[in-house]
Every structure is written in C-alpha cells, then in structure tokens.
Amino acid sequence: MTKDTRNSAALSRRGFMGAGAAAAFAATSIAERASAQGRDRLVFALSSYPPSLRPWANTGTAAGTAKCQFLRGLLSYGPKGEIRGELAESWSSDSPTTWTVRLREGARFHDGEALTPDAVRRSFELMQDEKSTASLRGALGALIDRIEAPDARSVRFQLKKPSATFVYMLASWHAPMISPRSNEANPVGAGPYRIADVERGTRIDFDAFDGYWNRGLPRTKKLRMAAYADENLRVAALDAGDVDIIEYVPWQSYDSIERNAKLAMDVVDGPFMYLNFNCVQGPFTNAKLRQAVAYAIRREDVVKAAFFGRGSAMNGLPFPKGSEFRDEATANHWRTDLDLARKFLAEGGQPNGFSCKLLSTAQYGMHKDTAEVVQQSLAAIGIRVELVLPDWATRVAVGNRGQYDFGVMGSAGDFNDPDSMAQFLDGSQTPNYTRSHGYNNPKVNELFEQGRAELDVARRKAIYREMEKLALEDAALVGVAWRSQAYAMRKPLTGFANLPGFLSFYSGLTLENVTMG
Amino acid sequence: MAYVLRRVAISIGLIWTVATLIFLVLRMIPGDPAELLLSSGGVAPDPAQVLELRERLGLEAPLLQQYATFMGQLLRLDLGTSLTDDYPVMDEIAKRLPRTIELILAATILAVAVGMPLGVVAALRRGSGMDRTLSAAASFNQSLPVFVTGTLLILVFAQHLRWVPAGGYVAFAQDPARHLTNLLMPAVTIAIGLSTVVFRMTRASVLETLDRDWVRTARAKGLAPRHVVRRHVLRNSLGPVVTVIGLQMGTLLGGTVLVEYVFNWPGLSGYLVRAVEQRNYPEVQGIVLVICALFVFLNLVVDLLYAVLDPRVRHG
Numbered sequence: 088m089t090k091d092t093r094n095s096a097a098l099s100r101r102g103f104m105g106a107g108a109a110a111a112f113a114a115t116s117i118a119e120r121a122s123a124q125g126r127d128r129l130v131f132a133l134s135s136y137p138p139s140l141r142p143w144a145n146t147g148t149a150a151g152t153a154k155c156q157f158l159r160g161l162l163s164y165g166p167k168g169e170i171r172g173e174l175a176e177s178w179s180s181d182s183p184t185t186w187t188v189r190l191r192e193g194a195r196f197h198d199g200e201a202l203t204p205d206a207v208r209r210s211f212e213l214m215q216d217e218k219s220t221a222s223l224r225g226a227l228g229a230l231i232d233r234i235e236a237p238d239a240r241s242v243r244f245q246l247k248k249p250s251a252t253f254v255y256m257l258a259s260w261h262a263p264m265i266s267p268r269s270n271e272a273n274p275v276g277a278g279p280y281r282i283a284d285v286e287r288g289t290r291i292d293f294d295a296f297d298g299y300w301n302r303g304l305p306r307t308k309k310l311r312m313a314a315y316a317d318e319n320l321r322v323a324a325l326d327a328g329d330v331d332i333i334e335y336v337p338w339q340s341y342d343s344i345e346r347n348a349k350l351a352m353d354v355v356d357g358p359f360m361y362l363n364f365n366c367v368q369g370p371f372t373n374a375k376l377r378q379a380v381a382y383a384i385r386r387e388d389v390v391k392a393a394f395f396g397r398g399s400a401m402n403g404l405p406f407p408k409g410s411e412f413r414d415e416a417t418a419n420h421w422r423t424d425l426d427l428a429r430k431f432l433a434e435g436g437q438p439n440g441f442s443c444k445l446l447s448t449a450q451y452g453m454h455k456d457t458a459e460v461v462q463q464s465l466a467a468i469g470i471r472v473e474l475v476l477p478d479w480a481t482r483v484a485v486g487n488r489g490q491y492d493f494g495v496m497g498s499a500g501d502f503n504d505p506d507s508m509a510q511f512l513d514g515s516q517t518p519n520y521t522r523s524h525g526y527n528n529p530k531v532n533e534l535f536e537q538g539r540a541e542l543d544v545a546r547r548k549a550i551y552r553e554m555e556k557l558a559l560e561d562a563a564l565v566g567v568a569w570r571s572q573a574y575a576m577r578k579p580l581t582g583f584a585n586l587p588g589f590l591s592f593y594s595g596l597t598l599e600n601v602t603m604g
Numbered sequence: 605m606a607y608v609l610r611r612v613a614i615s616i617g618l619i620w621t622v623a624t625l626i627f628l629v630l631r632m633i634p635g636d637p638a639e640l641l642l643s644s645g646g647v648a649p650d651p652a653q654v655l656e657l658r659e660r661l662g663l664e665a666p667l668l669q670q671y672a673t674f675m676g677q678l679l680r681l682d683l684g685t686s687l688t689d690d691y692p693v694m695d696e697i698a699k700r701l702p703r704t705i706e707l708i709l710a711a712t713i714l715a716v717a718v719g720m721p722l723g724v725v726a727a728l729r730r731g732s733g734m735d736r737t738l739s740a741a742a743s744f745n746q747s748l749p750v751f752v753t754g755t756l757l758i759l760v761f762a763q764h765l766r767w768v769p770a771g772g773y774v775a776f777a778q779d780p781a782r783h784l785t786n787l788l789m790p791a792v793t794i795a796i797g798l799s800t801v802v803f804r805m806t807r808a809s810v811l812e813t814l815d816r817d818w819v820r821t822a823r824a825k826g827l828a829p830r831h832v833v834r835r836h837v838l839r840n841s842l843g844p845v846v847t848v849i850g851l852q853m854g855t856l857l858g859g860t861v862l863v864e865y866v867f868n869w870p871g872l873s874g875y876l877v878r879a880v881e882q883r884n885y886p887e888v889q890g891i892v893l894v895i896c897a898l899f900v901f902l903n904l905v906v907d908l909l910y911a912v913l914d915p916r917v918r919h920g
Binding site: 138139140141144145146217218220222224225272286287288289313314315316317319320323324326327328329450477478479480481483484485487517518519 | 633634635636639640641642649650651652653656657660688689690691696699700755758759762763766769770771772773775865866867868870874875881882883
C-alpha cells in the first residue's frame with residue numbers, strides 16, 4: 088500500500104513536471120515563432136545551398152543571389168533592369184575600344200581597404216588567370232588588351248576590339264571586385280552586407296556593412312539566407328511565417344499564393360524552354376525535319392502542362408518581351424501548323440514520319456513535362472519519339488558529347504541583349520549541351536561578331552534582324568515556351584523587385600532596398 | 605583471440621571492398637564533376653577551363669594513380685575535400701552524422717513509446733475489436749509514404765495551426781527550444797512508419813510467448829495475470845523486437861533522405877543525395893564509407909558479443 092502510494096505520488100509529480108516542461112516548451116516555441124522575423128532581420132529562402140562562394144565562378148542562381156550581398160562589381164542593375172553604377176559612379180566610351188570608369192569616392196571593402204584602380208586591375212587579372220574558375224575568364228581575356236589608371240580614381244580599359252557588350256560584363260555578378268588583401272578562395276567584397284556566420288549546407292547570416300558606398304542601405308540590418316531545396320516546403324515556410332521571401336516559386340503554387348491575403352508575388356517572363364538538335368548525325372541533320380518539329384509543337388500545351396499556364400508560347404528566338412531588338416512578326420514565326428509541319432516532313436524525305444530519341448531529364452519536372460508534350464505533339468505528324476530521361480549530371484555529359492537526336496533545354500541569357508543568344512547559336516564557340524550539336528553557320532557567327540562590335544543601336548538592330556532570319560531558317564534553336572519566374576514574399580515587405588527578362592535571376596541585388604513594413 | 609582477429613580482418617576487408625567498389629562505380633557512371641561545377645549556372649563552360657579544373661582536382665590522372673591516392677588518404681583516415689569548395693569531407697560528415705543519428709533516435713523513442721505498448725495490448729486482447737482496429741490502423745500507417753505524412757504534418761501543424769516551423773534546422777547550442785521544435789515533425793514522420801513495425805513485431809512476439817508452456821505454468825501457479833505479463837511474457841518477447849528496431853535504425857542511417865528533404869533537415873542522407881547529383885566523388889565516397897564502416901562496426905560488435913555469450917560460436 089505504502090509502495091503504491093509512493094509510486095502514484097512519484098508519477099503524479101513526474102506527470103506534473105512533464106506537463107509543465109511541455110507547456111513551457113510550447114510557449115517558448117510559439118513565442119519564438121511569433122518573433123522569427125523581427126523588423127531588423129530578413130529571411131530569404133534560397134532554392135539550394137550555394138555550391139561555392141567563389142567570387143567569379145558561375146555556380147547557379149542561389150549562389151549568385153547570396154554572393155551579390157557581399158560582393159559587388161563596378162556596375163550592376165537597378166530595379167527596372169537598367170545598368171547603374173555600383174562601385175563605379177560613371178562609365179563612358181572614349182572610343183570604340185576604350186572604356187573609362189570613374190570609381191566612387193569613399194568606396195571601400197569590408198576589411199577597410201579602399202577601392203583603388205590597382206584593386207580593380209588586380210581583380211580583373213585574377214579573373215583572367217589561367218587557374219581561375221571565373222566564368223568570364225575566356226570572354227574577358229579575348230577582349231581586354233590592358234587596364235590603365237589615368238588618375239587615382241579612374242580605370243581605363245583598352246579593348247582589343249570594339250564591344251557593345253563590355254558594359255554587361257562589368258555589370259555581371261560574375262565580375263565583382265575583391266579586396267587586395269583577399270583572394271579567390273577567401274574573397275572580401277564591398278557589398279551591402281558582410282558574412283557574419285555560415286552553417287554550411289543550411290544557412291548564411293549577413294550583417295549590414297556600415298561602410299557600404301550607398302549610404303542608408305541596406306535598409307534591413309540583418310539578412311539570413313536559408314536553403315529550402317524542396318519547392319513545396321519553401322512555399323509552406325513562407326505561409327507559416329518562417330521566412331519572408333522565397334525564390335523559384337513553383338508554378339503550381341501561384342494560385343494559392345495569389346489568394347493568400349498575407350502574401351504577394353512578383354512575376355516576370357524570363358527564362359525559356361527550347362529544343363536543340365544533333366546536326367552531325369541522325370535525322371535532324373536535315374533542317375527541313377527540324378522545321379517540321381518547330382511547326383508541330385503545341386506550345387500552349389507545354390505552358391499548361393509544365394508551367395500550370397504560367398508562361399507563354401515562344402514561337403521564335405529568345406528575344407525577351409519589351410526588348411528593343413524584338414520584332415513581333417518574327418517572334419511569332421513558328422505557330423503550330425500541322426499541315427506545314429507535314430509539308431516539311433515530306434520535303435525532308437520522311438513523309439510518313441520517323442523514329443527518334445528526345446533527351447531531357449527526369450530530375451526537373453519542367454524538363455520532363457516539356458519533353459512529354461513534345462512527344463505527344465510530334466506523334467500527330469508521325470514522328471515517333473522515345474524519351475531519354477537520365478539525371479541532370481548525365482544529361483549534361485550526354486549533351487556535351489552530342490549523344491542524342493534532339494533535346495529539351497531550359498535557360499536564360501546572361502543579359503538582356505541579343506548577344507546573349509550567341510551561346511545558343513554561335514557555332515564558332517566550343518561545343519556544349521546548350522547549343523545544337525555541330526551546328527555552325529559561319530554567316531550567323533559573323534553576324535554575332537558584327538553585332539558585338541557595333542555600338543550604334545540602329546545598325547545593331549539590322550544585324551540581329553538578319554541573324555534572326557538565318558537562325559529561323561536553320562531551326563537549330565526551336566523556341567518552346569517562356570516560363571514565369573516568380574518571387575513570393577510576405578505582405579509587409581517592400582522594396583524588392585523582380586528584374587525584367589533574363590535579369591530576373593539578378594533580383595537579389597534589390598534585397599538591399601527591402602524593409603519589413 | 606584468433607576469432608576476434610579473424611572478425612576484425614573480415615571487417616577491414618569489407619570496408620576495403622566497399623571503398624574500391626564505390627571508387628569504381630562513381631567513375632563509371634556518366635557525368636563529369638568539373639563540367640557540372642562549371643556549368644551549374646545553366647551556361648556551358650569553356651572546355652579548356654573544364655580540363656584545367658579536372659587537372660586541378662586530380663581527375664585527369666590515370667585511374668590507378670587516382671585509386672592509389674584515394675587509398676593512401678583512407679589509410680591516413682583522410683576523406684579528402686569537397687570538389688565544389690575544398691571543404692574537408694570528414695568535417696562535414698562529423699557535423700551531419702550526429703543530426704541524422706539524433707533524428708533516428710528521436711523517431712525510435714517515439715516509435716517504441718507508441719508501438720510497443722499498443723502491440724502488447726493488441727496481443728493480450730487478440731481478436732478483440734481493439735486488436736482489429738489497431739491492426740487496421742497499423743496497415744494504414746504502413747501504406748503512407750513518408751513524403752505524404754510529412755507534407756500533411758506541415759500543412760496541419762505549420763501552416764494551419766502554426767504550432768511548429770514548416771522545416772529547417774537550428775543548432776541545439778544556438779537555440780535548444782527551436783532545435784527541438786524543428787526536430788519534432790521529421791521525427792514524428794519517421795516514427796509513424798517505424799511504430800507500425802514495432803507494433804507488429806511486439807504483437808507477434810507477445811502472442812508467441814503467451815503460448816509457451818512456462819507461461820501456462822506461471823498462470824497455473826496462481827500468479828496474477830499482470831505479473832505474468834510483466835515478468836514472464838514481456839521480458840521474453842522483447843528480444844526479436846529489439847533486433848528489428850536495431851535493424852531498422854541501421855537502415856534509417858542512409859534512408860532518411862525523403863524526410864530530410866521534406867523538412868529541410870541537414871543530415872547525412874540529404875548530403876549524400878546532393879553529392880551524387882553533383883558527382884562530388886570525395887563526398888560520395890566519404891559518406892558511403894562512413895555508413896559502411898558504422899554497419900561493419902555494429903556487426904563486429906554483435907559478432908563479438910555472440911562469441912562472449914555463446915562459446916560454440918568462437919570455437920565453431
């Protein structure tokens with residue numbers, strides 16, 4: 088009896104203590120959640136943890152978004168996508184081969200080092216170093232003859248040839264300046280934030296840099312970038328209030344976010360899906376058969392199936408909407424027309440269709456869904472398509488080696504200029520998985536070269552018009568769909584802008600303007 | 605002593621075999637880490653740059669030379685550095701392994717706390733309405749994929765009720781309360797499936813024990829039913845249950861991928877998947893080897909324990 092009583096008293100005491108601890112724990116966690124995003128800390132959900140923070144390597148959008156918080160270049164982009172001075176306050180072209188930038192007075196790096204012409208020159212030299220992983224290494228090496236310092240605040244770039252796109256390189260987030268006391272492996276930048284703490288694979292915490300050249304910015308003093316690889320979890324975390332803003336909003340969630348009174352979304356049509364072909368072997372060495380494919384695809388179905396209707400058909404080459412180089416007539420060149428597709432099939436010597444393999448990847452739903460719609464579309468004209476859907480790494484390797492008949496790709500230009508299409512169409516460049524294998528039209532290559540060297544806008548328009556005509560005839564890049572690219576955020580948040588067109592991926596630049604309401 | 609040495613030698617041989625296999629398999633599957641690393645922005649890299657990076661990463665060396673380097677590193681217990689940012693693989697595993705183990709332990713505790721008592725109750729009331737209900741519920745639980753359970757939990761408890769975060773991770777040292785809140789849902793998600801296994805095993809084992817002669821004898825002696833169950837049935841039923849739990853925990857070591865993904869829990873499984881996607885050879889090799897070494901070590905301990913418990917094993 089005594090034993091039983093003691094036991095029951097002990098259990099009761101334990102139970103009481105347990106309940107108390109649980110209540111305290113719950114209260115703590117709820118209180119914690121309520122204050123997870125104070126006004127002084129912004130939480131941004133990245134779509135993946137950056138593979139590396141090396142300043143000049145292209146390691147994806149998530150990495151670029153994180154890097155541009157602590158690293159900045161001479162130029163960058165404003166909220167409307169316009170080029171603006173960053174560490175340089177002005178820039179000008181003295182001659183077709185000379186560009187001079189004036190460095191911002193007082194601009195300095197996080198370690199206190201001043202931004203000088205020598206620091207700029209050193210950064211460019213490191214980018215062009217043969218051991219560098221800089222994505223612009225080849226382009227800069229082919230263009231820059233020498234870098235001079237006419238005075239203590241000016242840098243003059245002497246180019247080997249005229250370049251209309253040199254300013255885009257200066258504005259690229261793959262060309263930031265680093266402190267002379269740092270190196271590529273451990274860069275110290277001059278961005279609005281400095282890295283405060285890193286939990287590798289999970290999050291990067293930033294603190295505002297009080298010496299940032301743009302006084303008063305960043306508006307939010309602390310920034311956390313946390314990786315949420317699962318797109319549905321990113322949306323759930325935003326809805327639950329765990330994070331304030333997310334990138335790569337999944338298309339299937341657009342409706343629910345738009346209906347949610349606490350959330351807002353900023354959407355642009357930026358990246359695009361397209362088909363590329365093996366022009367060395369297989370059926371698509373014949374341009375007529377490529378044309379047949381281009382006219383048979385039901386692009387609206389791709390937009391519906393792969394992007395839940397959030398995008399638009401791309402009936403020509405990837406000239407972004409709103410670009411001064413875009414011609415609406417040629418932009419709608421390939422409307423679905425099965426009769427015309429059959430005519431091209433017949434002209435290509437395959438009136439009854441043929442069998443072929445379409446390379447895509449099962450790793451990304453949009454690539455797989457696009458491939459499935461293309462497969463169904465082409466069945467209507469007798470082209471029997473077998474889907475090849477390896478993981479992304481294999482798809483890249485197979486694509487680079489040209490081991491495919493035709494393939495689905497998704498991409499975006501580096502900047503909003505027609506020259507960014509050169510990577511998909513200029514056959515003088517080294518073979519790669521983003522361009523049709525073996526495609527090489529010397530005239531197209533020459534027109535890209537001319538467009539790059541021409542500074543007059545009217546003349547450039549004429550050049551790209553001619554290039555577009557040839558490329559449409561060759562059908563080595565067949566546009567399929569523009570896809571919407573969205574950022575979603577909690578309503579009190581203001582100041583963020585999704586940059587237009589291809590620059591959507593650069594939108595992380597505007598985080599410095601964000602306030603929490 | 606000879607037995608112990610033989611078991612240790614076999615264990616080392618096993619680890620060497622796995623190390624060699626993973627080394628070869630990784631290099632046989634398509635996908636070049638240098639190519640991927642330089643093209644992750646969707647822009648194709650310059651082949652000269654790819655070649656230089658391959659040389660820097662040691663991927664251009666003959667396979668045999670790469671293998672010798674790899675084995676040399678292994679002998680020094682050095683798992684190398686990540687191809688993407690030169691971070692030591694061992695350090696990253698040391699950070700992530702405890703997180704996965706913590707998740708598995710938390711899930712196991714929950715699963716045992718729920719599955720075992722319910723299994724006993726179901727066995728003691730064999731054929732009753734409660735037994736049938738519990739068995740039906742177990743079947744239902746077992747048919748639920750973890751990503752469905754996880755997503756539902758997020759929807760209900762994070763988005764609607766807002767009791768817990770949707771996912772993520774905060775170190776215990778940084779914020780214990782937040783850490784445990786983040787741990788709760790992934791642990792429950794694993795525990796739902798695991799508790800079913802524990803429930804079924806406990807029920808079957810208790811039923812089997814209840815039919816034993818010595819249980820009948822205990823009852824015939826007039827012992828109280830509660831006493832019979834506690835002292836004679838439960839203790840003798842737990843052996844197979846504990847074995848199954850141990851096996852399940854071992855499987856979970858590399859099998860929490862989906863849960864880690866759904867809840868953004870930065871453990872070892874998620875690390876392995878990302879490393880495979882990136883063809884990050886040192887990371888994949890390191891993770892697989894550590895998981896393998898843990899399995900081999902656990903098996904070795906079990907083998908040695910058997911030998912201690914049963915002399916026939918060491919002499920046979």
